[in-house]
Structures are given as structure tokens and as C-alpha cells.
Amino acid sequence: MNPIESYLQRNQRRFVKELCEYLRFPSVSAEERYRKGMTGCARWLVGHCRKIGLEAELCRTDGDPIVLARAPRQRSSGRLPHYLVYGHYDVQPPDPLDLWKSPPFQPRIVGRSVFARGASDNKGQHFAHLKAVEAYLRTRTALPCELTFVIEGEEEIGSSSLAGCLREHRARLACDAVVISDTGLYSLKHPAVSYGLRGLCALEVTIHGPSRDLHSGSFGGSVDNPAMALCQLLAQLRDEWGRITIPGFYDDVAPLSPFEQAHFDLHPFDAEQYRRSLGVRLLFGEHGFTPIEQRSARPTLDINGLTSGYQGSGGKTIIPATATAKLTMRLVPHQKPKQILAATIQHLQRLCPPTVRLRVTANHSSEPYLVSPDGELVQAGREALRCAFGAEPLLVREGGSIPIVNEFKRVLKADSLLIGLALPDDGAHSPNEKFNLDVFARGMAMSAKLWPILAHVQHLTTVSTDPRTRRAKHEHPHPV
Amino acid sequence: MNPIESYLQRNQRRFVKELCEYLRFPSVSAEERYRKGMTGCARWLVGHCRKIGLEAELCRTDGDPIVLARAPRQRSSGRLPHYLVYGHYDVQPPDPLDLWKSPPFQPRIVGRSVFARGASDNKGQHFAHLKAVEAYLRTRTALPCELTFVIEGEEEIGSSSLAGCLREHRARLACDAVVISDTGLYSLKHPAVSYGLRGLCALEVTIHGPSRDLHSGSFGGSVDNPAMALCQLLAQLRDEWGRITIPGFYDDVAPLSPFEQAHFDLHPFDAEQYRRSLGVRLLFGEHGFTPIEQRSARPTLDINGLTSGYQGSGGKTIIPATATAKLTMRLVPHQKPKQILAATIQHLQRLCPPTVRLRVTANHSSEPYLVSPDGELVQAGREALRCAFGAEPLLVREGGSIPIVNEFKRVLKADSLLIGLALPDDGAHSPNEKFNLDVFARGMAMSAKLWPILAHVQHLTTVSTDPRTRRAKHEHPHPV
Numbered sequence: 001m002n003p004i005e006s007y008l009q010r011n012q013r014r015f016v017k018e019l020c021e022y023l024r025f026p027s028v029s030a031e032e033r034y035r036k037g038m039t040g041c042a043r044w045l046v047g048h049c050r051k052i053g054l055e056a057e058l059c060r061t062d063g064d065p066i067v068l069a070r071a072p073r074q075r076s077s078g079r080l081p082h083y084l085v086y087g088h089y090d091v092q093p094p095d096p097l098d099l100w101k102s103p104p105f106q107p108r109i110v111g112r113s114v115f116a117r118g119a120s121d122n123k124g125q126h127f128a129h130l131k132a133v134e135a136y137l138r139t140r141t142a143l144p145c146e147l148t149f150v151i152e153g154e155e156e157i158g159s160s161s162l163a164g165c166l167r168e169h170r171a172r173l174a175c176d177a178v179v180i181s182d183t184g185l186y187s188l189k190h191p192a193v194s195y196g197l198r199g200l201c202a203l204e205v206t207i208h209g210p211s212r213d214l215h216s217g218s219f220g221g222s223v224d225n226p227a228m229a230l231c232q233l234l235a236q237l238r239d240e241w242g243r244i245t246i247p248g249f250y251d252d253v254a255p256l257s258p259f260e261q262a263h264f265d266l267h268p269f270d271a272e273q274y275r276r277s278l279g280v281r282l283l284f285g286e287h288g289f290t291p292i293e294q295r296s297a298r299p300t301l302d303i304n305g306l307t308s309g310y311q312g313s314g315g316k317t318i319i320p321a322t323a324t325a326k327l328t329m330r331l332v333p334h335q336k337p338k339q340i341l342a343a344t345i346q347h348l349q350r351l352c353p354p355t356v357r358l359r360v361t362a363n364h365s366s367e368p369y370l371v372s373p374d375g376e377l378v379q380a381g382r383e384a385l386r387c388a389f390g391a392e393p394l395l396v397r398e399g400g401s402i403p404i405v406n407e408f409k410r411v412l413k414a415d416s417l418l419i420g421l422a423l424p425d426d427g428a429h430s431p432n433e434k435f436n437l438d439v440f441a442r443g444m445a446m447s448a449k450l451w452p453i454l455a456h457v458q459h460l461t462t463v464s465t466d467p468r469t470r471r472a473k474h475e476h477p478h479p480v
Numbered sequence: 481m482n483p484i485e486s487y488l489q490r491n492q493r494r495f496v497k498e499l500c501e502y503l504r505f506p507s508v509s510a511e512e513r514y515r516k517g518m519t520g521c522a523r524w525l526v527g528h529c530r531k532i533g534l535e536a537e538l539c540r541t542d543g544d545p546i547v548l549a550r551a552p553r554q555r556s557s558g559r560l561p562h563y564l565v566y567g568h569y570d571v572q573p574p575d576p577l578d579l580w581k582s583p584p585f586q587p588r589i590v591g592r593s594v595f596a597r598g599a600s601d602n603k604g605q606h607f608a609h610l611k612a613v614e615a616y617l618r619t620r621t622a623l624p625c626e627l628t629f630v631i632e633g634e635e636e637i638g639s640s641s642l643a644g645c646l647r648e649h650r651a652r653l654a655c656d657a658v659v660i661s662d663t664g665l666y667s668l669k670h671p672a673v674s675y676g677l678r679g680l681c682a683l684e685v686t687i688h689g690p691s692r693d694l695h696s697g698s699f700g701g702s703v704d705n706p707a708m709a710l711c712q713l714l715a716q717l718r719d720e721w722g723r724i725t726i727p728g729f730y731d732d733v734a735p736l737s738p739f740e741q742a743h744f745d746l747h748p749f750d751a752e753q754y755r756r757s758l759g760v761r762l763l764f765g766e767h768g769f770t771p772i773e774q775r776s777a778r779p780t781l782d783i784n785g786l787t788s789g790y791q792g793s794g795g796k797t798i799i800p801a802t803a804t805a806k807l808t809m810r811l812v813p814h815q816k817p818k819q820i821l822a823a824t825i826q827h828l829q830r831l832c833p834p835t836v837r838l839r840v841t842a843n844h845s846s847e848p849y850l851v852s853p854d855g856e857l858v859q860a861g862r863e864a865l866r867c868a869f870g871a872e873p874l875l876v877r878e879g880g881s882i883p884i885v886n887e888f889k890r891v892l893k894a895d896s897l898l899i900g901l902a903l904p905d906d907g908a909h910s911p912n913e914k915f916n917l918d919v920f921a922r923g924m925a926m927s928a929k930l931w932p933i934l935a936h937v938q939h940l941t942t943v944s945t946d947p948r949t950r951r952a953k954h955e956h957p958h959p960v
Contacts, residue, residue, distance in 0.1 A: 198697060202795045211759025216782045217678060217880025220810050221774035222754075224764035227783035227805070228718060235715035238708060274702075279691025284704035284835040294701035302696045303707035304798050309785035310806060315682045315843045317808050318784050325707070326790060328797050330700050355764040363795045400697025 003139040004448050008131065012441060015131050016114065018048070019440070020107040022089075022123050023116040029064055029090035029157045037105075038064055038153060041089050045151060052130065053137035054149065059169070061161035064090065064153030068169070071133060071147040081455050082146040082175040084414070086404065087126025087182070088155035091118030092429045099431035113434040121428035124435035125181035125421045125443065126151060132447030144455035148173065155182075158364075159404050166411040177377055178408045179450065181443065183398055183420030186268055188438060191385040191446075194418035195378050196397035197405060198296065199331035199368035201340050202304075205348060206324045207233070208357040213309065214319040223319060224355035227308040230323040233351050233358075237301055241287040242294075244301045244329075246347045252334045256297055260373055263395040264292050296397035300330045326363075330399065337365035366403040371415050376457045381417045383453050388446035417454075419446065483619040484928050488611065492921060495611050496594065498528070499920070500587040502569075502603050503596040509544055509570035509637045517585075518544055518633055521569050525631060532610065533617035534629070539649070541641035544570065544633030548649065551613060551627040561935050562626040562655040564894070566884065567606025567662070568635035571598030572909045579911035593914040601908035604915035605661040605901045605923065606631060612927030624935035628653060635662075638844075639884050646891040657857055658888045659930065661923065663878055663900030668918060670748055671865040671926075674898035675858045676877035677885060678776065679811035679848035681820050685828060686804045687713070688837040693789065694799040703799060704835035707788040710803035713831050713838075717781055721767035722774075724781045724809075726827045729820065734813045736777055740853055743875040744772050776877035780810045806843075810879065817845035846883040851895050856937045861897045863933050868926035897934075899926065 001009075008015075025041035028034035042058055042065050049056035049069035056069035067089065074080070094104035094117045102108040104117035114124070129149070136143050150173070152162050166173055185191045209226035210219075239245055256264070269292055275283050285294035294300075304327065309320030331340060345360050352358040371377055373395045385393040398418070405416045421443045427433045481489075505521035508514035522538055522545050529536035529549035536549035547569065554560070574584035574597045582588040584597035594604070606629070616623050630653070632642050646653055665671045689706035690699075719725055736744070749772055755763050765774035774780075784807065789800030811820060825840050832838040851857055853875045865873040878898070885896045901923045907913045 200697075200797070202797070204795075209760060214758065215880065216780070216784065216808055217680075217810060217878070219758065219775055220782050220808075220879060221776075221778050221780040222763055222765045222771040223758055223760055224762075225782050227786050228714065230786070231711040231783070232715040232718075234708065235712040238712075278694065278699065278703055280689060280703055280835065281837065282704075282835045283702055284833075285702045291702040295699055296701075298701050300696070300701040302700050302705050302797075302799055303711070303788065303803075304696065304796055305789035305791050305800065306707050306710070306786040306803060307791045308783070311785050311787045315684075315806055315808065316784055317680070317682070317782075319782055320785065323783075323786060326795055328696055328700075328795065330697060353764075355760065355762045357761065398697070399700060400695065 004135045004141055005445065007135040007139050008441070008444050008448065015444070016109070016437060016440070019124060019127050020114065020116070022048070022127060023107040023114070023118055024105055026094075026105045027090050027118065027153065028093050029154055030093050038090065042067060042153060045089055049130070049149065052134035054133070059165055061165055063161040066153065066161065066165050067149065067151040069149040069151070070172075071137065071143055073146070074142055080145050082148070083451070083454060084173060084175045084178045084408070085126065085129045085147065085149045086178050086180045086408070086416075087129070087149065087151045088122045088153065089151050090153045090156050091121065091123070092156050094431070096431060101432055104431075104433075109437075112437045114437060115432055115434045117433055119433050119435035120422040120426040121433065122155065122182050124440055128421060128440055128443030129179070129181065129447045132444045135444070135448055144452045147451070148175070155404070159407070162404055163407045163411060166407060170411065173412055175412060175414050177454070178412075178414050178416040180402070180405070180416050180418050181421045182402065183418050184422040184424060184426075185420050185439070186394065186424065188389060188442070189391045190268055190394055191389045191391060191442075192394040192396045192420060193378050193381040193385065194396050194398045194420060195371050195373040196297070196333065197369040197402050198299070198397075198399055199335065199337055200364065200366045200401045201329045201331060201337040201344075202363035202365065203327050203341065203344065204324060204361040204363060205230070205233070205327060206322055206359045206361075207352075208322050208359065210319065210321055213321050216317040216319050220319060224353065225319050226356055227320055227323040229353060229356045230308065230325060233348060234303060234325055236351055242285050243287070244299065246301075246340075246343050248343050249299065249340065252336065252339075253299060254333045254370070256293065260297070260395070263373065264290070267292055267394055267396070296399040297332055299332050299335060302328055302330075304328055330401070331368045333368045333370040335368060337367060341365065366401045367406050369402070369405050369409070369416075377415055377417050380450065380453045380457050381419050384446045384450035385419065387449045388442045484615045484621055485925065487615040487619050488921070488924050488928065495924070496589070496917060496920070499604060499607050500594065500596075502528070502607060503587040503594070503598055504585055506574075506585045507570050507598065507633065508573050509634055510573050518570065522547060522633060525569055529610070529629065532614035534613070539645055541645055543641040546633065546641065546645050547629065547631040549629040549631070551617065551623055553626070554622055560625050562628070563931070563934060564653060564655045564658040564888070565606065565609045565627065565629045566658050566660045566888070566896075567609070567629065567631045568602050568633065569631050570633045570636050571603070572601065572636050574911070576911060581912055584913075589917075592917045594917060595912055595914045597913055599913050599915035600902040600906040601913065602635070602662050604920055608901060608920055608923030609659070609661065609927045612924045615924070615928055624932045627931070628655070635884070639887070642884055643887045643891060646887060650891065653892055655892060655894050657934070658892075658894050658896040660882070660885070660896050660898050661901045662882065663898050664902040664904060665900050665919070666748055666874065666904065668869060668922070669871045670874055671869045671871060672874040672876045672900060673858050673861040673865065674876050674878045674900060675851050675853040676776070676813065677849040677882050677898075678779070678877075678879055679815065679817055680844065680846045680881045681809045681811055681817040681824075682843035682845065683807050683821065683824065684804060684841040684843060685710070685713070685807060686802055686839045686841075687832075688802050688839065690799065690801055693801050696797040696799050700799060704833065705799050706836055707800055707803040709833060709836045710788065710805060713828060714783060714805055716831055722765050723767070724779065726781075726820075726823050728823050729779065732814045732816065732819075733779060734850070736773065740777070740875070743853065744770070747772055747874055747876070776879040777812055779812050779815060782808055782810075784808055810881070811848045813848045813850040815848060817847060821845065846881045847886050849882070849885050849889070849896075857895055857897050860930065860933045860937050861899050864926045864930035865899065867929045868922045
């Protein structure tokens with residue numbers, strides 16, 4: 001056992017105690033009444049980073065401050081690679097409070113889990129990285145790289161200040177890659193690296209009919225019903241095979257490589273158990289793809305909300321003046337949100353009958369993301385997980401979107417390595433959120449292993465001094 | 481000019497003053513805070529009926545009291561026919577108050593209109609009948625019939641106490657017909673008798689998908705979206721020709737007779753002006769029928785409301801757990817609400833995909849209503865209108881439903897004569913509701929004329945003493 005492993009093992013109890021201290025702050029970014037929890041938490045975090053030997057500061061923004069904490073520069077024979085570790089100290093609102101078995105900001109340990117809001121999303125996950133770096137610094141083991149923590153306070157409300165901060169501190173944040181632990185693993189036996197994320201394209205579709213709600217008796221039958229027009233419009237967007245009918249929708253979709261498919265087959269995924277966990281009678285998705293593929297590697301169109309006319313109890317005999325639907329499409333590489341949005345609007349306009357008026361509003365969007373599943377970045381992450389968990393790490397694509405990954409790519413030209421430490425039942429965003437302490441321990445071990453492995457890869461690849469050439473290895477492996 | 485005409489003319493100003501007194505009561509049945517307005521109004525009405533010579537009483541119910549007011553029995557050579565005049569003293573809530581140009585319960589006369597909540601719906605309309613009867617009583621002119629006013633206080637909230645009252649007082653309310661002024665006329669030049677009403681069948685359709693709202697990123701693509709399933713289900717209920725696709729839906733629909741069609745052609749209906757008034761780009765209805773037919777003589781299916789998932793501002797990336805639609809079908813003779821409801825549920829069940837669960841809840845329903853447009857009852861009404869308005873009265877079918885008409889039929893076996901006194905722009909249920917004072921004057925004249933005409937018809941037809949034979953003349957003229 002090397003000094004770092006030994007340090008991590010010896011100090012487990014203290015680490016858990018410190019994590020609980022961190023979890024005690026009600027750092028809810030979404031609600032003004034938690035303001036004190038936010039500032040208290042950010043200050044505590046800066047203090048804690050300094051205590052373990054990092055050079056930490058609060059980076060002020062228009063919103064919540066971002067904690068920047070850098071491992072001290074080392075005297076080294078040459079340039080060391082630089083990695084960022086991203087995390088967020090803000091948490092989801094704890095509501096509904098009555099469903100919590102213990103207060104959300106009074107951490108409670110039951111068996112090998114700590115229950116608290118933010119335990120797994122995201123305090124516990126980035127805290128594992130902080131503790132691994134502490135082990136390096138306290139044991140005076142030379143870090144094989146430069147390291148900067150970027151821990152923001154607005155992830156749960158859209159990370160709107162992050163890009164500005166990255167741009168402002170572009171020079172000191174220039175890096176070789178970003179390491180993010182904010183996704184999941186299947187189990188202690190099935191750790192995972194995420195090498196892809198779906199993008200997003202959100203829009204709102206409104207059908208305008210008569211200038212006011214009409215009496216359905218006096219007028220019904222002689223005028224189109226906007227709610228019916230909306231239903232007929234939306235119904236045409238998906239066929240019976242679960243395929244989206246927007247012309248060109250699938251044109252840029254990267255097919256799964258045999259390598260990826262082989263890896264997906266290794267997932268410990270039980271479709272029947274999955275179906276039961278969702279409470280549906282039958283799963284449904286695009287014909288010809290497995291549920292794993294459907295939910296992560298294929299694009300979707302979902303209705304997120306419908307609003308029209310009377311929604312109270314009983315009835316109201318009206319023809320509503322308008323009907324609205326909120327839609328999101330999840331996009332996969334190499335779909336472009338702008339192109340998809342334009343094609344969708346054009347398709348809707350073509351389908352809309354002349355009896356009503358159509359208005360489409362674009363909401364937020366985000367690019368899909370993909371790094372090579374057999375590239376060096378991902379392989380380094382898998383190797384670190386393999387050492388720490390003693391199990392073969394899976395390769396997964398996330399069905400969700402993490403827009404900040406695109407910010408790092410855009411502003412810093414850096415790829416991200418996504419190594420998740422949340423178990424499927426950790427309940428991020430739900431009552432009784434928890435974080436598994438065994439995963440915490442292995443997460444620290446993984447982080448400790450990761451830096452030499454990553455640095456080794458970087459040293460191998462920095463034969464070429466053109467950073468673009470170096471980074472090209474991490475980029476999209478499947479040009480269509 | 482006979483004494484009655486002269487009395488009515490001489491007292492116009494007082495009548496308007498009295499109507500304003502009546503309109504000053506905020507008799508809103510829907511809201512508890514207007515309780516005093518309701519009881520005050522009912523008491524005032526009983527007092528006023530007594531003052532003009534009627535035997536009036538408040539009939540207590542579980543809800544708001546019903547005013548029963550009878551013209552005193554006359555010594556007569558034989559049995560006189562008995563008619564009820566139905567009306568309601570309750571009014572719609574005045575909200576939104578800020579859209580009123582003057583306070584809703586402070587009647588204001590501008591030109592030939594009185595503005596107040598309840599002016600045309602329905603205080604002004606039944607007050608015209610009260611004043612006509614006053615003219616008979618005060619001029620000591622023998623009424624050619626017995627007359628009882630039934631003026632309830634729950635019409636705007638469903639008339640739930642009326643049937644019980646009719647049943648309780650069945651003996652004294654037994655009658656030859658019911659006269660109701662609670663519909664409309666086109667203009668002073670185009671008075672109208674309504675000889676048909678559409679029925680109603682209301683239901684709520686809910687699609688249940690996953691047991692909770694799901695993250696559209698983590699799960700989207702592998703599970704059906706209840707909002708999409710609902711849209712695809714509802715979309716199939718109406719074809720591109722505006723026809724409802726429920727099997728058997730049109731089986732019992734009575735076609736319009738050439739007589740009816742000829743009368744519909746006389747309506748001063750301008751489709752382009754109608755389109756503009758609704759604010760739509762194009763009218764739309766069942767192919768092969770005119771807008772007048774579509775909105776009154778053809779059945780419909782309308783979505784009254786849609787509810788699913790997230791409806792706030794911005795977006796929420798979820799697959800909603802459920803999606804709900806409120807539907808009403810307007811039915812025409814001789815469709816049966818029960819049969820239509822069963823056919824609709826069966827059709828929905830057949831269309832519902834196995835990936836979601838369907839729940840249908842039946843709400844209220846009401847039978848369509850039709851009397852012979854060339855029968856004696858309607859002809860009597862037209863004759864009275866012809867005399868009072870000096871114009872040829874139109875024959876119309878109301879697109880709406882007046883469930884109490886079915887109660888009179890069910891409990892008292894009596895048909896209703898619908899003679900409307902509301903102009904198209906009177907704004908029932910809207911801010912700045914008004915009642916036209918010229919229509920008021922002619923309405924009184926019409927009522928004064930109506931009783932001898934009706935009684936004459938009755939005397940002609942009571943040759944047969946079997947009331948069922950007599951009444952059969954008023955019944956559905958179009959057996960299919």
C-alpha cells in the first residue's frame with residue numbers, strides 16, 4: 001500500500017465527518033430564501049480547500065460565486081499537464097419536505113449511506129476528488145499534473161455564470177481535459193465512464209384559434225378547436241414505429257459502432273426490471289433499437305407539457321382560444337440543434353391547417369457531446385476505475401444533457417472525462433437523496449489513481465506540441 | 481289600442497325603474513359572498529309578484545329558494561289551460577370587474593340599453609312576462625289561461641334543486657306547456673322561436689404512463705409519452721372532413737327537413753362577418769353543412785381543456801406521468817347520451833395503445849330537445865312575436881343545451897316554448913351585459929299576445945281529452 005492509499009484509508013472517518021459538515025449547508029440556488037446557505041457554503045468550501053493545501057478563492061459573478069482552487073505549483077523538470085475538476089456546491093430544493101425520513105440538511109448515516117440533499121448531486125462526488133488531492137498534498141507526494149478545481153453554485157439553475165468565468169480566467173484555466181464526476185455508475189461491480197451526452201432542443205408550440213374562449217354550444221361545430229388542431233399536429237410527429245417524422249431528423253445521427261454495441265451488451269440491464277421500475281405496462285421506443293440505445297444513443301421528441309382551456313374540476317363547455325405544448329428533443333451526435341429546430345418549425349408550418357394560427361417559440365438548446373469511447377481520455381478513466389473498484393468499467397452514453405461540457409469545449413477547447421459516482425438509487429433531485437460511502441471511498445482511490453494515468457497518457461501524446469493535434473485524439477470517432 | 485297595450489305603453493318608465501331595482505341585487509349564485517344578494521333578491525321578487533297581484537311564495541330547497549307565483553284563479557266556464565313561465569333570478573359572477581364600464585350592480589341606461597349583470601340573462605327577459613301579466617291583472621282583463629311563474633335561483637350553477645321542486649309540487653305545476661325566454665333573437669327585425677336544443681355528453685379522458693414524471697434525458701426514447709399518446713388518441717376522433725369517427729356516432733341523427741332548411745335560409749347570417757367576429761382565419765366544420773347547421777343541427781366533439789406535465793414558464797425536461805383532456809359532445813335529436821358515451825369509451829379503448837393506460841370518467845349529460853317547428857306550440861309563439869315585433873319570426877335551433885327543458889318534460893310531461901329576448905351583442909356572462917329596452921317593450925307586448933293565442937290553440941286541440949294525444953303534437957317531428 002502506497003502512502004496515498006494508506007492516508008485515504010486512515011482518514012475515512014474524518015472525511016465522512018467533513019462531508020457531513022459540507023452537506024449541512026442548505027445551498028439551494030433556486031430559491032432566494034436559501035441565500036445564506038449559498039454564501040455560507042461557498043465560504044466554507046474556500047476555507048476547506050485552503051485547509052487541505054489548495055490555493056483557493058471565490059470568483060465573484062453576477063450570480064453565485066464560483067470556487068476556484070488550485071494545487072500549488074510544483075518545481076518540475078518541464079511543463080506538467082493541467083486538468084480541471086468540475087463540480088457544483090449548489091443543490092436542488094429539498095421539497096417535498098414531508099417525504100424526507102430525516103431533515104434534508106441534517107446528514108444521517110444509515111448503513112453505508114449518508115442521506116442528505118446534495119449528498120450524491122454533487123457534493124459527495126467532487127468531495128472525493130478533493131480528498132484524493134488532499135492525500136497527495138499531505139503525504140508530500142508530487143502530483144504528476146497541475147490541478148484546478150472549478151466548483152460552481154448555479155448548476156441546478158442553468159450555470160449561467162460559468163461561461164463568463166471560464167472566459168475571464170481563460171489563461172489560468174487553460175487545460176488538457178476536464179474531469180467531472182456528476183453522472184452515475186450501475187453498481188460497485190459496474191463502475192462506468194460516460195463518453196457521450198445527448199443534446200437538447202426545446203420549443204413551445206401554440207395554436208391560436210378564436211380570439212376568445214367560445215361557448216361550445218353556441219359555436220361548436222362551425223369553428224376549428226385549437227386543442228384538437230394541436231393534438232392532430234403533434235400526433236403526426238411520431239409514427240407507429242416510434243420514429244420522429246420530421247424530414248431530415250435522422251440525417252446526421254451517428255450510427256453506433258460495433259465496438260459501442262458490444263460494450264452496451266455488457267451493461268447489467270434488465271428490461272423487465274426497468275419496465276417495472278417505471279410502472280408502465282410495456283416499454284416503447286424506436287423500432288429496431290434496444291432500450292439502452294433508445295434512451296442514450298437515439299434522438300427523441302417528447303411532449304413535456306400540454307395546456308389548453310379549462311383545467312379545473314368538473315367541466316366548462318368551451319372551445320379554448322389557444323392550446324400550447326412544450327416539447328423537447330434529445331439530440332445525438334452529430335445532429336445540430338439549429339438545423340433540427342429549423343426543420344421542426346418548417347414541418348409544423350407545413351402540417352398546420354389554415355383554420356388556426358401557429359406560433360413556435362424556441363427555448364434553450366444544447367449540442368450533443370461525444371468523445372472517442374476507445375480514445376486515451378476514456379481509457380485513462382476506465383483504468384483508474386478498474387484499479388479502484390477491482391471491476392471492469394462499462395462504457396455508457398448518458399441520455400441527459402450536461403451543457404457545461406459544451407462550455408468547456410467551446411471556451412477552453414477541452415474535452416471532459418465523465419466518471420460518475422452516483423448509484424441508480426441515490427435519488428438525485430428526489431427526497432431522501434443519499435451517497436454511498438463505499439462508492440465515496442473508491443471514488444477517492446479512483447481520483448488518486450487517475451492523475452498519474454492521465455499524466456502518463458499526456459506525456460506519451462505530447463510528443464506533438466500542437467495542442468490541436470493532441471486533442472484531436474479525444475474527438476468524435478464517428479464522422480458520418 | 482286595447483287596455484292592455486295601453487297599460488303597457490303608459491307604464492314603460494316605471495317598468496324600467498322597477499327592472500333597475502331588480503338588477504341592483506347582486507344575486508350571484510356561484511359565490512358564497514353574494515349570499516345576502518341572493519336572499520334579498522328572492523324576497524324582493526316575491527314582494528314584487530304580490531304587489532302586481534300574483535299569489536307568490538318562496539319555495540325552500542336545499543339550495544337557493546325558488547319563487548312560485550300564480551295568477552289568481554278565475555271563475556271560468558270550464559277548465560282553462562295552464563302555462564308555466566320559467567326564469568331565473570340568479571346571475572353569473574361579474575368578474576372580471578375591471579372590464580365593466582360601470583359597476584355591474586348599479587344599472588346604467590345608455591341610449592336604449594340598460595347595462596347590468598343579469599340584465600338580459602335572465603332578469604330582463606322574465607320581467608317582461610311579469611309586466612305583461614301585471615297588465616292583465618291591473619286592467620282587470622280576464623287571463624285566458626292559468627299562469628304560474630317558476631323563477632329559480634340556481635340556473636347558473638346547474639339548477640340542481642329545480643327537479644325536486646317540480647316533483648314536490650307536481651300537482652299544482654301540472655301544465656300544458658312551459659314558456660321560457662332565455663335564448664336569443666337576431667335583431668328587432670328578426671325575432672325568433674327556438675324549437676330545438678342540442679344535448680350534451682361530457683367526459684374526461686386520462687392517459688396514465690409511468691408512475692411518476694420521468695427525466696426526459698435519462699428515460700426519453702424508451703418509454704411512451706402519455707401526452708403524445710393522448711394527442712394521437714384524440715387526433716383520431718375527428719377526420720379531415722370534420723366528421724367524428726366514433727362508430728355509430730351519426731346513426732340516430734335526425735336529418736334536417738326541407739321545411740327546416742328553408743327556414744334556416746331565411747336567417748340574416750353573414751358567414752364572413754361571423755368569421756371576423758370570432759377572430760379566426762377560416763371557419764371549419766362538418767363538410768356538406770352550412771355554419772348555421774353545423775352549430776345547431778349537427779353533433780360535435782370539442783376538446784374543452786388539455787392538461788399534462790409542466791405548464792409554467794420556460795421548460796422542464798420531463799416525460800409527464802399523465803395527460804388529461806376534457807371533452808364535450810353536443811348531441812342532436814335523436815342521439816342518446818348514454819349510447820354515445822358507451823360508443824365513445826369503446827372507441828377510445830380500441831384506439832388506446834398497450835403502452836399506456838386509459839381512464840375515462842363520464843361527467844354530466846343532457847338529452848337533445850326538439851319540438852315540431854311547424855307544430856301549434858311553436859306557431860303560437862311565432863304569431864305572438866309577429867304581432868309584437870311586426871316582423872316575420874325566424875325558426876332556430878339552439879346550439880347550446882338547456883337541461884331544465886328536459887326536467888319539465890320528464891317531471892311534468894310538458895313541452896317548452898323558447899322565445900328569446902337577448903340580442904346577439906347583449907353579452908350574457910360577459911362584462912357590460914346589457915338588455916335592450918325596445919326588446920323589453922316588445923317582449924311585454926309579445927307576452928300579452930301569447931296567452932290568448934296559446935289558449936286558443938289549446939281550446940282547439942283539447943277536443944281530445946287524453947293529454948298524451950294532445951301533447952304528442954308538440955313532440956319530435958322527425959322519427960328516423
